[in-house]
Amino acid sequence: MKRMMTAVALAMATVAAMPAQAATVVQDAGGTRGTSIFQYGPVGQSFTMVGASLTSFGFQFQTISTAQTNAALTFALLDGSTLGATVLRQVTGTPVAGAARQNFWYDFDLGSLALTDGATYTAVVSATTDRLGLVYGPAANATADGYAGGQLLTSKPAFNANSNCTKGICDANFRFTSADATGGAVPEPASWAMLLLGFGVVGATLRRARGLRVARQIV
Template sequence: MKRLMTAVALGAGGLGAAVPAQAATFVQDGGAPRGVTISTGGTVGQTFAMIGTSLTSFGFQFQTGLSGTVDGPVTFTLREGGSLTGTILKQVTATPSLAANRSNFWYDFTLGGVALTDGALYTAALTATTNRLSVIYSPAATGTVDGYTKGQLLTANAVFNPTTNCGKGICDANFRFDSTGATGAVPEPATWALLMLGFGAVGYTLRRARGSRVARQRV
């Protein structure tokens, strides 16, 4: 009997471990067509709360500049904590480009799976030497609602007036990220079925053992 219960317990543990890591896709899009030029901001970043334990990609919505501006490399830096000076966890350089001027587009930086802490605060930052690209952010110029309360838009240079909504900490970049390893994974239906079958077998064995003891006492 003890061997049967042990086998069921071990089987349940093994089935729980076999559940695949959950994937998460997060998108923050305030919808406002406002932009801050990366080179003007010195560094433009967004603080965010991690979902899961492995960050696979992180993207921003960009706007191209007027004619005369040229494409150039943009460095993406992932930092620990909610500032532009935290410990660097990952850096990727790429050249996002779009031919049409004054056009909005999304670009994702591939990170290859950076191990992070679920729920912890991090900062995704951008630097560039060309004024070709701006980062789209919200709310609108007269907006008063913070669309993403877990983070905010940051710039190294003081490009916003302290009395504006961005100066009040309610502006957020349009950003998105993909991650894996989300916590709180629920067993799949097949796992539940096997667990119920195992516990049912234990209950049946217990009932039979109890019946056998009663029969022996009556003899």
């Protein structure tokens, strides 16, 4: 009996200790336009966090001036929905820029940054040359907001009324990888099966023990 209980307890402890699976959230704003990071930066995106540990954040970029040096970008994660919010982490990276107006992804490694699931943060990039632009959307004639969890942000007015970004519906193409949702990791099906089997064994053992005790009392 004691061995059975110990085995089930170990199985439950193993499931509880299982790390949460990493999740990658990709937001494609559906546009192909690019705003100059150098001229209008820092530029970025406010977003709603999914999970409680941010490991990387990426943007889609495009080369807007092949004559400019491919210098490093500075990435910052801010605590809030504005460009003036507190900086939580800052890193640098040098994307390998391609041909003019060619879109490509680049991710900044953030290690493991503890955040709050469901809270709003802002990811921004700044540059020292006019080589790269931040890709955003939707199309100029769109009227629907493709991402309700945040919006594209620029340090200087970068849009006119015809772009529809003045209505707050524009978003960058971005993605991030996170883990450790505050609700806890969801056990895999095999783990659930192990737990159910363990509980079944314990139940059967307890019923058998009660039956033996009753039999002894009758005798």
